[in-house]
Amino acid sequence: xxxxxxxxxxxxxxxxxVSLRKSSLDTARLxxxxxxxxxxxxxxxxxxxxxxxxxxxxxxxxxxxxxxLLPPRGELTDRNGVPLARAFPAYALWYNPDxxxxxxxxxxxxPQRVASELKAIFPDIDVADIAEMLASGRSGYIRRRVLPxxxxxxxxxxxxxxxxPRESDRHYPQGSMGAHILxxxxxxxKGKVGMEQVLDDRLxxxxxxxxPVALSIDMRAQGALEDELRRGMLxxxxxxxxxxxxxxxxxxxxxxASLPEFDPNRIDSEGAGNMFxxxxxxxxELGSTFKPLTVAAAIDAGSVRDFGKRYDVSPIKIxxxxxxxxxxxxxxxxxxxxxxxxxxxxxxxxxxxxxxxxLQRTWMDLGLNERPHIxxxxxxxxxxxxxxxxxxxxxxxxxHGIAVTPLHLASAYxxxxxxxxxxxxxxxxxxxxxxxxxxxxxxxxxxxRMRQLLRMITLYGTGRNADAKGFRxxxxxxxxxxxxxxxxxxxxxxxxxxxxxxxxxxxxxxxIAMLDEPQxxxxxxxxxTAAWNAAPIVGNLVPRIGPLLGVRPDDTRDVDISDLRPxxxxxx
Amino acid sequence: MSATQPYIPRSGERAANPDRFxxxxxxxxxxxxREIDRVLLFLVLALxxxxxxxxxxxxxxxxxxxxxAEVRLPELYFYWAHLRWQFVxxxxxxGASMLTVDNARRIGVLLAAAxxxxxxxxxxxxxxxxxxxxxxEVGMRFQPSEFLKPxxxxxxxxxxxxxxxxxxxxxxxxxxxxxxxxxxxxxxxxNLGEAILFGGVWFVMILIAGVSVxxxxxxxxxxxxxxxxxxxxxxxxxxxxxxxxxxxxxFDQVDLAERTLLAGGWTGSGLWLGVRxxxxxxxxxxYIFSVIGEEFGLLVCAVIVLLYLAIVVRVLVRLADEENLFxxxxxxxxxxxxxxxxxxxxxxxxxxxxxxGMTLPLVSYGGSSTIxxxxxxxxxxxxxxxxxxxxxxxxxxxxxxxxxxxxxxRTRP
Numbered sequence: 001x002x003x004x005x006x007x008x009x010x011x012x013x014x015x016x017x018v019s020l021r022k023s024s025l026d027t028a029r030l031x032x033x034x035x036x037x038x039x040x041x042x043x044x045x046x047x048x049x050x051x052x053x054x055x056x057x058x059x060x061x062x063x064x065x066x067x068x069l070l071p072p073r074g075e076l077t078d079r080n081g082v083p084l085a086r087a088f089p090a091y092a093l094w095y096n097p098d099x100x101x102x103x104x105x106x107x108x109x110x111p112q113r114v115a116s117e118l119k120a121i122f123p124d125i126d127v128a129d130i131a132e133m134l135a136s137g138r139s140g141y142i143r144r145r146v147l148p149x150x151x152x153x154x155x156x157x158x159x160x161x162x163x164x165p166r167e168s169d170r171h172y173p174q175g176s177m178g179a180h181i182l183x184x185x186x187x188x189x190k191g192k193v194g195m196e197q198v199l200d201d202r203l204x205x206x207x208x209x210x211x212p213v214a215l216s217i218d219m220r221a222q223g224a225l226e227d228e229l230r231r232g233m234l235x236x237x238x239x240x241x242x243x244x245x246x247x248x249x250x251x252x253x254x255x256x257a258s259l260p261e262f263d264p265n266r267i268d269s270e271g272a273g274n275m276f277x278x279x280x281x282x283x284x285e286l287g288s289t290f291k292p293l294t295v296a297a298a299i300d301a302g303s304v305r306d307f308g309k310r311y312d313v314s315p316i317k318i319x320x321x322x323x324x325x326x327x328x329x330x331x332x333x334x335x336x337x338x339x340x341x342x343x344x345x346x347x348x349x350x351x352x353x354x355x356x357x358x359l360q361r362t363w364m365d366l367g368l369n370e371r372p373h374i375x376x377x378x379x380x381x382x383x384x385x386x387x388x389x390x391x392x393x394x395x396x397x398x399x400h401g402i403a404v405t406p407l408h409l410a411s412a413y414x415x416x417x418x419x420x421x422x423x424x425x426x427x428x429x430x431x432x433x434x435x436x437x438x439x440x441x442x443x444x445x446x447x448x449r450m451r452q453l454l455r456m457i458t459l460y461g462t463g464r465n466a467d468a469k470g471f472r473x474x475x476x477x478x479x480x481x482x483x484x485x486x487x488x489x490x491x492x493x494x495x496x497x498x499x500x501x502x503x504x505x506x507x508x509x510x511x512i513a514m515l516d517e518p519q520x521x522x523x524x525x526x527x528x529t530a531a532w533n534a535a536p537i538v539g540n541l542v543p544r545i546g547p548l549l550g551v552r553p554d555d556t557r558d559v560d561i562s563d564l565r566p567x568x569x570x571x572x
Numbered sequence: 573m574s575a576t577q578p579y580i581p582r583s584g585e586r587a588a589n590p591d592r593f594x595x596x597x598x599x600x601x602x603x604x605x606r607e608i609d610r611v612l613l614f615l616v617l618a619l620x621x622x623x624x625x626x627x628x629x630x631x632x633x634x635x636x637x638x639x640x641a642e643v644r645l646p647e648l649y650f651y652w653a654h655l656r657w658q659f660v661x662x663x664x665x666x667g668a669s670m671l672t673v674d675n676a677r678r679i680g681v682l683l684a685a686a687x688x689x690x691x692x693x694x695x696x697x698x699x700x701x702x703x704x705x706x707x708x709e710v711g712m713r714f715q716p717s718e719f720l721k722p723x724x725x726x727x728x729x730x731x732x733x734x735x736x737x738x739x740x741x742x743x744x745x746x747x748x749x750x751x752x753x754x755x756x757x758x759x760x761x762x763n764l765g766e767a768i769l770f771g772g773v774w775f776v777m778i779l780i781a782g783v784s785v786x787x788x789x790x791x792x793x794x795x796x797x798x799x800x801x802x803x804x805x806x807x808x809x810x811x812x813x814x815x816x817x818x819x820x821x822x823f824d825q826v827d828l829a830e831r832t833l834l835a836g837g838w839t840g841s842g843l844w845l846g847v848r849x850x851x852x853x854x855x856x857x858x859y860i861f862s863v864i865g866e867e868f869g870l871l872v873c874a875v876i877v878l879l880y881l882a883i884v885v886r887v888l889v890r891l892a893d894e895e896n897l898f899x900x901x902x903x904x905x906x907x908x909x910x911x912x913x914x915x916x917x918x919x920x921x922x923x924x925x926x927x928x929g930m931t932l933p934l935v936s937y938g939g940s941s942t943i944x945x946x947x948x949x950x951x952x953x954x955x956x957x958x959x960x961x962x963x964x965x966x967x968x969x970x971x972x973x974x975x976x977x978x979x980x981x982r983t984r985p
Contacts, residue, residue: 021736021897026972027782028900029892033969035776035904036888042915043881047874049922054838054870 073170074203075212076182076195078219079252079429083212085182085196085264088171091146091164097137099160104137106161111135114159118142121153134161145169170196176263178222180277181215181256181376181427184264193275195427198375214429216252221245224544225255225511232537233259233515235523240516242278242406243537245545248414248507250435251423253374254549256280256407278516281378283403286514287480288462288530289499290399291339291347292454296416297362300446303354307335308567313345319391323348336567339453340461342477344398351397356388359397365441366415366422372407373424380405399478406497410512413499417454417474417507420447452561455504459561460568465535466500468542470553475500475511475538477530482517493517496530500538503551504559513537604670607957609890615883616665616934616949620658622864622876623935627654629843630863630937633855650856654937661946668950669957673899676954680726680902687723688750690716691757698761706761717758717766718944722951724754725773725905732781733898744778759806765928769913771795776908777901825859826920826927828852833865833873833921840869856937858929861921876935877918884911890956895966899955906952910934910945 071087078084097106107114111134115127122143130142142162146154151164170185183194191200199213225243233241245255258278262271276282298304310332315324325344338346351359363369371379383403385392395401407425415422420442423435442450454474458467462477478497481489497514501507513534520526524533546553595603631650639645671679690708694716698705707713728747735743751774758767775795779788803810832848832855835841846866849855855863865873887907894900910933917932919925931938933945967975 017736017739020739022966024736024782025895025897025900025966026975028780028897029894029969030972030976031780031782032888032892032900032904035779035908036885039881039884039888039911039915042919043877045924046877046915046918046922049924050870050874050877053834053922 070206070210072209073185073189074199074205074209076199076203077212077214078217078222079214079254080218081212081214082219083173084178084215084217084219086171086173088169090144090167090169090171091148091151092141092167093143093146093151093154094139094163094165095134095142096139096161096163098139099163106137107134107159109159114157114162117157118154121150170264172264174219174223175265176261177219177226178217178256179261179264180258180275180279181217181222181253182264184267186267193277193378194376197377215427216247216254216429217256217427218254218549220548221545222255222257224541224548226257226259226261228537228541228544229257229259229513231540232513232533233518236515236518236521236528236533238515238518238533240278242282242512242514242516244279244406244410244510244512246410246414246425246510246512248418248501248510250430251411251414251425251438252430253425253427254509255545256427277376277378278406278514280372280374280376280405280407281380283380283382283405284495284497284514284516285400285403285480285483286406286409286495286497286499287399287478288342288344289409289476289478289497290397290402291342292450292457292476293362293366293412293416294347294351294359294397295335295339295453296442296446296450297359298350298354299449300362300442301354301358303358304335304350307564310334311338311346311349313338313343313349316345316348316394318394321391323394334567336453336456336564339457339476340568342462347398348394351393352390356390356393359393360388362441363396363402365439366408366412367424368402368404368408368412372405372411373426374407375427382408399480406512406514409497409499410510413501413510413512415441416450417447417501417504417510419444451501451504451507451559452564454501455559456561456564456568458500462529462531463498463500463535465531466498466538466542468502468539468546468553470555471542471546471551472503472505472554472558473500473538473542474502474504474507474559475535477535479529479531492528494528496528496534498530498534498538500542502542502546503554503557505557508551509545509549511538511541513541600670604957606960608669608953609886609956609958611886612883612956613669613953615879615886619876619879619883619934620662622872622879623860623932624651624655624658625843625868626860626864626935627651627856627937629846629867630849630856630860632844633846633849633852633863634857634937636850637853637855650937653939654856654942657937657939657942661942664943665946665950665953668947669953671951671954673896673955673957676951677726677730677898677902680723680951681730682723684720684723684727687716687720688754691720691754694757695760706763714940717761717763718941719947720754720770721909721944722906722948724770725777725909726902726951726955728774728777729898729901729905732777732901736897744781744783747774747778759802762806763929764802764806765916765930768928769909769916769930772912773905773908777905780901780904825853826923829859829862829921830923832859833862833870836866836869838870840865840867840872843867857931858917858927858936859921860932860936861918864935865921880911880914880918883907887952887956890958892969893964895964903952903956906948906955910948910952 073087075083075087076085097103100106111131114134115131118130119125119127133140133142146164154162154164172182181194183192183196185196186192191197191203195215202208202213225245229241229243241259243255243257244253246253256279260274262274295304312331313325313329313333314331315322323344329341329343333341333343333346338350367373368382369384371381382405392401411422411425420440421438422441423438451474454476455472457463457476458473463475466473466475476499478499480495481491482493482495484490484493495514495516496518497512500511502509515533518524518528518533520528543553628648628651632647635645635647635649668676694705694708697708699707699709699713701707706715706717708716728750731747732743734741751770754770755767758770828851832852835846835848846863848866849863852859852862861873864876884907887903891900891903913930913933916925916928917930920928920930931941938945
């Protein structure tokens with residue numbers, strides 16, 4: 001009985017299965033046709049689209065003259081439109097032994113003859129070398145750059161194997177000038193080092209590449225800066241030099257030079273070694289140039305109210321370390337005298353009186369605890385300590401135990417003299433409305449005091465060699481021994497810096513000139529300190545760039561220092 | 573007791589192998605020649621021949637582009653490489669087409685299982701190229717998703733036909749689960765294009781499997797919603813869709829492809845006389861259709877579209893006469909796999925679809941993917957083999973259609 005029911009049940013299930021099989025097969029056979037219809041629909045769309053393309057005029061309009069004239073990479077100019085980097089459609093001279101379809105016999109004439117004909121066009125080539133290359137049957141560049149008229153003459157030789165492929169090339173009409181700002185374009189077409197790298201996407205953007213990018217650089221100032229720096233560097237056999245000219249009100253960099261430089265038109269191993277940017281990437285202990293910043297912080301904090309107050313300048317013994325001055329300055333000095341004579345002990349006592357918290361705060365407000373603010377990819381991180389004991393407060397006040405880039409110093413000086421507002425440095429030309437608001441670091445009153453004090457340093461102190469007549473230069477020297485050696489510092493390896501601003505009655509530009517390891521030579525009266533090598537650079541530079549940048553020499557104008565003048569003894 | 577009692581497997585005699593004619597190798601070849609779909613084979617070989625010419629046309633452009641200062645690739649580098657791959661591919665194609673339906677099914681299912689496993693390994697062992705992890709390196713570099721393609725349709729068809737033995741099996745849910753897993757793995761890579769292609773195959777198969785029209789409508793709705801969601805949640809997709817809708821910037825790949833496609837006009841500039849192709853990235857793979865447009869003209873482009881359409885229509889119309897549900901499903905799935913990819917690639921080249929990074933099967937240079945496509949075609953030919961001397965036992969399409977109409981009439985009040 002049981003077996004019977006099961007067997008009937010199964011057989012009824014079987015019947016169900018058979019009908020299911022039939023119905024799903026029927027459905028599937030119909031639906032396959034649906035799929036075919038979907039595909040036919042898609043194919044119809046594709047064919048209609050092809051037909052539409054065929055009758056439309058899109059192919060004709062897709063190549064325009066405008067597009068053909070578009071440079072393959074955007075150009076860079078300085079703030080006045082002087083071209084700094086151009087796309088240069090050049091010819092190259094390529095030897096293709098297969099051009100005639102017979103690699104064993106690539107030339108019509110003898111290799112010797114072709115080489116001498118090439119020599120007539122390019123006098124600098126070596127006939128024997130070229131003849132050997134032509135005879136060897138290996139393809140390769142004979143020259144990377146050929147002028148159009150030379151290209152025609154090469155054609156006239158009548159050798160098919162001499163090919164003249166057009167290669168778009170990057171040309172820097174100003175040679176090595178501003179090399180560290182511009183960078184270069186490598187063989188793969190990628191920008192490297194400078195703004196070529198930063199603006200790589202922008203310069204390659206097909207929509208924007210027609211419009212040149214204007215940098216903040218003024219090429220005339222750049223040329224003058226590089227010229228004076230190089231002269232100063234060679235005169236004292238320095239290892240290197242760095243310089244920067246910064247607009248104090250906008251943060252625009254007008255010139256930036258790191259020597260020795262490289263030639264972006266011709267990258268070789270020597271040039272590659274010089275790509276390191278001393279202005280933005282190398283950190284230095286910049287020494288006494290920090291003293292005015294310390295004094296400004298103290299005035300701002302209210303701990304220096306009376307400029308006539310005399311500070312003890314005897315050596316300070318603290319924690320097994322003695323702070324002393326380079327030479328005896330007497331028992332005490334007032335504030336202007338401390339800066340004029342560049343007293344370490346006096347500055348340290350001012351900082352000590354102010355307290356570490358305020359000084360550290362000011363340094364951080366000036367951005368000395370972070371990488372410098374500029375577009376360039378190579379930016380050095382300062383040597384900065386978050387713990388700030390009393391001794392660090394004192395040494396940092398005169399620029400030791402803290403290492404920053406020259407660009408940091410330039411931005412800080414700009415904030416000190418422009419009314420107290422710090423702004424990031426930029427290499428882009430800024431329109432008036434694009435100038436960043438910046439952040440206030442010093443009060444305006446502090447800033448105007450600092451203008452007086454800086455001016456007095458160049459009038460009566462260590463900066464006298466920078467006092468270009470009529471340009472009201474103010475600034476501070478700094479000569480710091482480099483770390484290393486047995487006593488922690490090397491006595492004879494200095495970094496001498498002059499940090500200046502002009503004109504002091506209404507500061508417009510900050511200039512930093514820095515020499516790396518200057519030697520005592522006749523040119524510097526056998527001195528290594530900044531007063532004798534860096535300050536004269538600024539003194540020579542300001543008269544050259546002042547008139548170009550809108551600052552005329554004027555003997556009748558100057559910052560009013562009459563209230564501080566009596567505090568400093570000596571001739572007027 | 574429920575009416576739909578499942579088939580209960582019992583111990584018993586194994587079903588005897590159907591008698592097959594065993595003759596000499598020549599006789600087998602003759603049978604093969606009679607049984608296969610020769611029109612399909614001819615169409616496929618025609619496309620492969622066009623592919624040979626097209627890769628010859630595109631090779632200088634890609635060789636020039638991929639040459640570095642140190643290594644200069646010879647102009648026809650990709651052409652010779654393509655010929656080698658095609659040669660191996662043809663072996664695979666004919667080899668696979670000689671299989672019986674059962675063996676084709678077994679190989680397909682095994683391949684699908686193996687490649688699904690490999691796909692699972694990709695996130696772990698994968699080899700990253702251009703920011704996407706798609707490749708596995710074992711002696712040679714291959715994309716598991718490429719070799720999953722031939723197996724996928726067969727495995728899905730096999731699973732769906734389980735229902736014929738046990739109507740209670742949730743086969744649709746099972747294939748949907750597998751699809752979801754593969755889709756997720758592909759999106760991880762990220763490889764949205766392949767995910768869409770596999771989704772298309774899955775959709776075609778469940779459509780044929782008889783999912784009701786209402787559910788398909790719901791599915792299309794969710795599909796659109798899912799695409800919208802990927803747009804907002806999935807960066808890879810968003811960039812591509814954005815650049816597609818925004819018309820893209822001048823000189824991007826799509827724009828360059830269109831310029832190339834149009835440069836030849838109706839009849840083309842002639843072999844190796846194209847200029848535009850030299851600026852085109854991926855000329856020998858993703859944008860070979862554009863190179864064909866420049867060198868052989870828009871007419872040849874239209875012919876290629878019609879060739880693919882001919883393949884799919886030929887296979888599907890022939891399947892509409894089929895009596896074996898597995899063959900029907902697997903055949904439709906495989907042909908969708910091949911032509912679906914082709915149409916996506918063509919629509920990308922015609923700027924009707926966002927750029928997908930997908931090759932034109934049978935035509936593009938593809939390395940190991942050429943072999944995967946040939947395997948696909950070979951299995952398709954094997955599965956659609958049919959004895960030309962047998963006539964249909966079931967009613968024809970006309971009868972089915974009229975049956976359905978009558979049934980509908982009856983249900984109407």
